[in-house]
Amino acid sequence: MRPFSSLKNTLLAGVLAVCATTGAASAATLHIGYSDWPGWVAWQVAIDKGWLKEAGIDADFQWFDYSASLDAFAAHKIDAVTATNGDALVTGANGHKGEMILTTDYSDGNDMIVAQPGITSVKELKGKSIAVEEGLVDHLLLLKALEKAGLDEKDVKLVNTKTNETPQVLASGEVAAIAAWQPNSGQALHMVPGSRTIFSSHEAPGLIYDTLLVDPQSLKDNREQWQKLVTLWDRVVAYIQDPKTQPDALKIMATRTGVTPEHYKRFLKGTHLLTLSDDKKVFEKGDGLTSLYGSTVVSDSFNVRYEVYKTKQNISSYIDPSFISASK
Template identity: 30%
Template structure:
């Protein structure tokens, strides 16, 4: 998968040098104007809600940050492609979908890895090997689509070996509990809610089987990089400060996030442990290195296998680590 060591080393040096040059030109003071962030009710995007609740955006010079909620992945992707959003917090595979469709954007921050917070639940079914011929509820084009395809492939099957029951992730867990399907794929907070309603429901497979397969990133339009780089830098600094607040004040941080996604801290107690957030310092270690050289390529291959992507090629220069570098100074 990788080129010769010498070529890789030269490439990484070139990327690092280019990022350093760009980082030095990013203005510290953000440009004026509204910033619209697209999100879904996923706790992995929680630090944005903390930043809003604790005045962190304003502290970093962003006076009007609007967090725009979407219930389905296709809707947030369409909004980003249509220019209705400035930035979006999305699964890595979704960022690739929008980019391959022709929208000029870049990944500027790694937000989180889902380890246990994306999973496959079942009733009366013990393992993925028993899925053949059964109905499975999941949201097509979402992280659930990637996960079910990957789980089937790891067990010698394909999506054609099951009966697909397409529906939003918010409804998939309920469909399982109502007895409409024996298997569903969804994510938090819907996982915890469903598991709490029926003791017979259990998790049979989770995203932690391949860390990074289900991950989230912050993407921005290339036009915004050119015209409002200071806003992007301020957003990344705000994420970092909000995450620091969360780690230092876990109880309050979880309460803010739980309210934002329509749940309670008690219901999401185990769900939070299934998500790994990434700070600016952690991004500096991973975004332009192993995430770029391995993780995103694995995601692209899985998404292509799920027929979400037509190609598993990652666009050249798709990851821009210059803002992370500037935020770390």
């Protein structure tokens, strides 16, 4: 899954290091960074099936580790990057502001709070220790879980832990629960017999949106190309969701990430892919999590509260609904 905000220092360093470069923004080819999250690996279907060329899109998709993709975008080395709506704010606050033109999905269960055997609800975590990487997306998920349970962060003890180390920490018995994303959450469930998921992003739909974040200059210079790419998204989603073609889609996505199709199917179940029709609603202004605007306000408040950056952002300036509106 995707780090939410730990990259503030590396992003800023990348921006400063390349402040004199012209970057790739005005290039005719669309240079797009993508990484290992089902809603983004989905683009591999369009790549492997030859749909980009068929649609008249000149795009170069470049595979990255997630943090490296954000660094590349911050350094103006690529025109666009697949990123959470929270990380869109982080890149902008640290120097390279992009615009979200498409939401590919929202997390629908892949982000979890996994508790020790015998703990069956979030309420039972009161007074107990929870391992979480502070300032990242599952810290935000944990706050939402506590809120729904009538608790506050002060009611528990946070143990700041690297996300990829949370399964081992849960197995050690040092904490009552962890907050982590797949595959770490799944690993914890496997390592600790009797452990269980007591809250997940399935219970907070729209808290974590995954988007296509694009350099504004590239949007201006290559609007027709970006429009074609957005329009193509529906074909990708349909191919993945159709029972007749899903096996082929899973094979393509699993091959890209180095796992079996059966294994990858479990990750896909925790990812709610969005069609362009869905996006028309998501891109409507609103205060709740059903709106990209409302969800991003929540992310912004979280980022400021935990000093990812200091000043609240102008949310509307990060969202361009015109491409979704123009899609048929």
